[in-house]
Amino acid sequence: MKNVIFIVMVISLFLAAYNPVYKDITIEKDSLVDVGSADSSFVLEISKAGVDNYWHRRFYDCPKCMLQHQVAIDLIAANQEFHKLGYSIKLWDCYRPLDVQRVLYRICSNPRYIMPPHIGSDHNRAAAVDITLVDSKGQELDMGTDYEDFSHKTSRGYKNFPDTILSNRELLKTIMEKHNFKSYSREWWHFRHIKARSYELLNIPIKCD
Numbered sequence: 541m542k543n544v545i546f547i548v549m550v551i552s553l554f555l556a557a558y559n560p561v562y563k564d565i566t567i568e569k570d571s572l573v574d575v576g577s578a579d580s581s582f583v584l585e586i587s588k589a590g591v592d593n594y595w596h597r598r599f600y601d602c603p604k605c606m607l608q609h610q611v612a613i614d615l616i617a618a619n620q621e622f623h624k625l626g627y628s629i630k631l632w633d634c635y636r637p638l639d640v641q642r643v644l645y646r647i648c649s650n651p652r653y654i655m656p657p658h659i660g661s662d663h664n665r666a667a668a669v670d671i672t673l674v675d676s677k678g679q680e681l682d683m684g685t686d687y688e689d690f691s692h693k694t695s696r697g698y699k700n701f702p703d704t705i706l707s708n709r710e711l712l713k714t715i716m717e718k719h720n721f722k723s724y725s726r727e728w729w730h731f732r733h734i735k736a737r738s739y740e741l742l743n744i745p746i747k748c749d
């Protein structure tokens with residue numbers, strides 16, 4: 541009997557250790573999560589909800605970062621780990637409705653940058669994010685290029701940068717990968733969740749109400 545009690549205690553401690561930080565965050569499991577509401581320590585700059593983006597055009601009705609439940613949980617965990625180093629995640633793009641993908645593909649029909657709508661992007665699955673890091677003053681860390689700079693310098697293979705930039709990119713990648721995201725070789729800012737392909741393409745508009 542003592543052995544059984546001991547095993548139950550060990551299992552309880554194990555579960556507690558692996559479920560430590562989200563107790564105060566209420567998230568509906570069956571709907572997309574509004575990440576900025578779930579964790580206000582993210583910096584939101586959803587550029588496609590305004591005109592300050594590569595295309596100088598507004599694509600989203602509301603500047604929200606919506607993600608699948610597990611994707612949000614893992615992103616929040618990554619953000620909390622960045623906090624320990626004095627940084628926060630700045631979010632540029634998260635879920636992207638399929639209709640917006642169609643518009644983007646009409647403007648830029650190069651699959652290197654915009655996936656064709658019939659294949660879809662992991663952003664359409666609410667399972668990918670475009671991000672960078674900011675310091676405690678809100679200053680972006682130098683990653684070598686701007687977001688949506690469509691030059692070869694955004695590639696992870698491009699190494700002709702000072703060490704600071706390379707280590708900033710590496711830090712972003714290392715902690716995101718630790719929290720179940722995969723990096724993308726052509727864009728240092730893009731990360732998809734390891735389960736991204738298990739979600740369907742979605743076409744729910746992003747509403748503010």
Ligand SMILES: [Zn+2]
Pocket residue numbers: 633663668669670729730731
């Ligand atoms: Zn992306």
